[in-house]
Amino acid sequence: MSLLNDPRWGEALSHLPDYLGNHVRVSLAALALGLAVSLPLAILTRNRPAPRAILLAFASIVQTVPGLALLALFYPLLLLAASVTLKWFGVSFSAFGFLPAMLALALYSMLPVLRNGITGLNGIDPALIEAAKGVGMTERQSLVMVELPLALPVMMAGIRTAAVWVIGTATLSTPIGQTSLGNYIFAGLQTQNWVFVLFGCFASALLALAVDQLLGLIESGLRNRSRLGAGLGAIGIAALVAATLVPTMGRTSSGYVVGAKTFAEQYVLSALLRDRLQAAGLSATARSGLGSSVIFEALKAGDIDLYVDYSGTLWANQLHRTDIKPRAELVTDLKTALAKDNITLLGELGFENAYALVMPKKRADALGIRTIADLAAHASTMSIAGDYEFFSRPEWAALQKAYGLQFRAQRQMQPDFMYAAVASGEVDVIAGYTSDGLIAKYDLVALDDPRQAIPPYDAILLLAPKRAGDERLKAALSPLLGKIDITTMREANLRAAGNDATSSPDAVATWLWQKVGGR
Amino acid sequence: MPSKLAISYRNVTKSFGPLRAVDDVSLDIAEGEFLAIVGGSGSGKTTLLRLANRLIEADGGTITVEGEDVQNVDPVALRRRIGYVFQSGGLFPHLSVADNIGITPKLLGAPAAEIAARVDELIELVQLDRASHRDRLPEALSGGQRQRVGVARALAAKPRIVLMDEPFGALDPLTRDALGEDFRELHRKLGLTTVMITHDMTEAILLADRIAVMRGGRLLAQGTPSELSTSSDAYVLELLRTPRRQVERLNALLPQSGAP
Numbered sequence: 001m002s003l004l005n006d007p008r009w010g011e012a013l014s015h016l017p018d019y020l021g022n023h024v025r026v027s028l029a030a031l032a033l034g035l036a037v038s039l040p041l042a043i044l045t046r047n048r049p050a051p052r053a054i055l056l057a058f059a060s061i062v063q064t065v066p067g068l069a070l071l072a073l074f075y076p077l078l079l080l081a082a083s084v085t086l087k088w089f090g091v092s093f094s095a096f097g098f099l100p101a102m103l104a105l106a107l108y109s110m111l112p113v114l115r116n117g118i119t120g121l122n123g124i125d126p127a128l129i130e131a132a133k134g135v136g137m138t139e140r141q142s143l144v145m146v147e148l149p150l151a152l153p154v155m156m157a158g159i160r161t162a163a164v165w166v167i168g169t170a171t172l173s174t175p176i177g178q179t180s181l182g183n184y185i186f187a188g189l190q191t192q193n194w195v196f197v198l199f200g201c202f203a204s205a206l207l208a209l210a211v212d213q214l215l216g217l218i219e220s221g222l223r224n225r226s227r228l229g230a231g232l233g234a235i236g237i238a239a240l241v242a243a244t245l246v247p248t249m250g251r252t253s254s255g256y257v258v259g260a261k262t263f264a265e266q267y268v269l270s271a272l273l274r275d276r277l278q279a280a281g282l283s284a285t286a287r288s289g290l291g292s293s294v295i296f297e298a299l300k301a302g303d304i305d306l307y308v309d310y311s312g313t314l315w316a317n318q319l320h321r322t323d324i325k326p327r328a329e330l331v332t333d334l335k336t337a338l339a340k341d342n343i344t345l346l347g348e349l350g351f352e353n354a355y356a357l358v359m360p361k362k363r364a365d366a367l368g369i370r371t372i373a374d375l376a377a378h379a380s381t382m383s384i385a386g387d388y389e390f391f392s393r394p395e396w397a398a399l400q401k402a403y404g405l406q407f408r409a410q411r412q413m414q415p416d417f418m419y420a421a422v423a424s425g426e427v428d429v430i431a432g433y434t435s436d437g438l439i440a441k442y443d444l445v446a447l448d449d450p451r452q453a454i455p456p457y458d459a460i461l462l463l464a465p466k467r468a469g470d471e472r473l474k475a476a477l478s479p480l481l482g483k484i485d486i487t488t489m490r491e492a493n494l495r496a497a498g499n500d501a502t503s504s505p506d507a508v509a510t511w512l513w514q515k516v517g518g519r
Numbered sequence: 520m521p522s523k524l525a526i527s528y529r530n531v532t533k534s535f536g537p538l539r540a541v542d543d544v545s546l547d548i549a550e551g552e553f554l555a556i557v558g559g560s561g562s563g564k565t566t567l568l569r570l571a572n573r574l575i576e577a578d579g580g581t582i583t584v585e586g587e588d589v590q591n592v593d594p595v596a597l598r599r600r601i602g603y604v605f606q607s608g609g610l611f612p613h614l615s616v617a618d619n620i621g622i623t624p625k626l627l628g629a630p631a632a633e634i635a636a637r638v639d640e641l642i643e644l645v646q647l648d649r650a651s652h653r654d655r656l657p658e659a660l661s662g663g664q665r666q667r668v669g670v671a672r673a674l675a676a677k678p679r680i681v682l683m684d685e686p687f688g689a690l691d692p693l694t695r696d697a698l699g700e701d702f703r704e705l706h707r708k709l710g711l712t713t714v715m716i717t718h719d720m721t722e723a724i725l726l727a728d729r730i731a732v733m734r735g736g737r738l739l740a741q742g743t744p745s746e747l748s749t750s751s752d753a754y755v756l757e758l759l760r761t762p763r764r765q766v767e768r769l770n771a772l773l774p775q776s777g778a779p
Binding site: 127128130131132133135136137138145146149150 | 607610623
């Protein structure tokens with residue numbers, strides 16, 4: 001199958017109205033807000049060096065915060081703000097998706113607008129400002145009739161830079177729940193769907209170029225005092241907004257929202273849950289690619305209705321427990337604890353997706369390593385790789401303590417690349433996931449944990465507080481409980497890791513249901 | 520002097536930090552008079568001019584314009600009724616010649632048709648070509664043409680007083696001479712009161728009725744050229760010596776009859 005007639009292009013295209021529409025809305029809203037704040041600030045501080053320096057320093061600092069981190073920071077900030085407004089004024093708002101994305105992106109747009117605005121206004125020949133005063137202009141008239149028109153080219157250059165930055169950075173708003181063209185990129189990276197990754201990159205690049213050119217048209221129109229040029233540019237921007245609004249206007253958002261974290265297993269499971277709800281006659285959509293710290297809060301706040309999490313993750317991250325209990329006991333305790341927040345732990349799916357130290361089977365056999373305790377003797381000459389959060393998780397501390405592990409080096413990696421890296425010998429050991437299909441594919445082995453340093457990680461189905469009494473929902477989901485064993489999930493994950501059309505999360509979810517539903 | 524005063528300075532002072540830019544200056548300018556203020560750089564002559572339309576505010580003393588204390592007049596309204604010609608034109612580069620000339624009437628709220636007619640009238644008055652200059656941007660004009668636009672802009676709202684800050688300083692000698700003569704003619708025809716700053720004593724003698732000499736913020740002398748020549752101040756006499764020496768040298772170098 002050639003790249004061009006790959007059916008995944010069609011699948012990617014079918015998401016475009018939704019992803020592009022949301023992307024355009026959040027970007028332009030952020031840009032509009034950024035301009036509404038930055039331009040007046042630039043004008044107000046143009047003759048005041050001290051506040052101007054503070055403002056520019058602030059904007060520069062914001063700019064040095066990586067886009068993903070800035071977006072992620074706004075989520076807890078808004079959660080806090082929402083709880084405060086609820087307490088004081090009795091109104092709450094969603095700290096999920098559009099609002100944090102828009103605010104973070106607006107902040108991100110400030111530096112180029114401020115810097116170019118101030119530079120443009122300060123770069124005007126003082127003799128001209130004197131002349132404006134001399135012919136009888138008030139300060140406001142001087143600003144509007146002389147200073148702003150003369151600073152316009154420099155200011156517009158800043159606005160165009162901001163627009164391109166915001167549109168590019170908006171792809172990172174997927175993990176905080178804002179649908180964007182980043183959905184292609186995040187999903188594509190996780191499920192090794194390069195068609196999606198390419199599609200997402202091209203789409204956001206084209207959008208950035210288009211908006212930049214339209215702003216350029218407005219700029220040259222304003223500079224040449226041509227109403228036609230400026231009007232065409234403005235119409236273009238308006239048409240872009242309208243075009244992205246229309247397809248999503250008619251849609252109702254009143255269905256169930258199934259959340260998914262940012263890895264392939266989660267994409268498959270959310271597709272499976274969505275399909276089950278739809279089969280039961282309930283309208284449902286999947287909201288994929290949510291950050292693992294965002295997703296639980298989103299469930300608690302009711303922004304999503306259900307998702308699959310893992311018992312050990314919540315045990316450590318939400319209950320802040322460091323002790324380890326047997327599988328069933330841990331789930332029971334967790335259920336009681338979550339019930340205090342009105343969150344329903346509906347039940348286990350049947351498999352565990354725990355962290356495990358994984359290495360090539362041949363090498364393990366050659367060195368006589370079967371357990372982590374065996375590994376400890378060789379660790380000082382070996383390197384280890386883990387996902388982005390592993391080395392800061394309590395499990396890693398527990399492992400080091402229980403077995404006295406000291407590796408020569410440790411690296412962080414995109415989870416999907418770890419298995420290939422350990423198979424090729426680039427690293428010696430990885431902190432993999434027990435349900436990952438790649439363990440079998442690359443002939444790797446998960447080492448035993450005789451001292452039980454790693455807690456159990458049962459896949460559990462969670463329902464939002466507002467769905468606690470929803471019997472139709474529970475009935476639709478109950479056929480899945482206890483049905484997915486580790487072998488089945490590994491095979492599903494291996495399918496999802498493939499790089500062809502049958503490996504899309506939707507296709508794997510269908511396969512998975514055929515495998516477990518009939519039984 | 521029997522005629523009314525257009526501008527009057529009474530014991531006016533202005534400092535910039537430790538620098539006394541204008542130091543206790545008293546000076547009267549009669550209606551219809553053409554006064555030149557002469558002095559070197561840093562003499563305070565530009566500051567003195569700008570105090571009259573409150574581009575700069577005085578520290579002490581009184582300034583009256585047409586009998587009114589400028590402190591009691593709204594500075595924006597004051598500037599709109601006094602024409603001002605800037606050193607290097609001060610034209611707005613993003614506005615056409617016509618829009619530059621019509622700016623003050625526009626600020627005063629004149630109807631568009633009236634402004635257009637006035638602009639055409641002024642383009643003729645300053646001897647520019649309506650067809651080829653009206654809609655150009657200032658950058659497309661020569662230095663002399665730009666300064667003619669500057670003069671037209673200053674006259675647009677029909678002021679009775681015109682202030683000029685070294686208006687012809689940056690022009691080549693021929694253009695400068697022609698422009699000076701033309702303006703002197705406008706001054707007479709329109710019955711203006713003109714205050715012109717220059718560092719060139721020859722220009723001052725040729726154009727102005729009276730000359731005021733500034734140095735170090737103080738007014739050293741004022742009067743007609745012949746009155747000044749009787750001054751006892753060494754600096755004033757030195758300033759007057761320059762044009763005289765030039766005349767003597769020119770007379771020596773050029774044939775007396777002037778026929779080529």
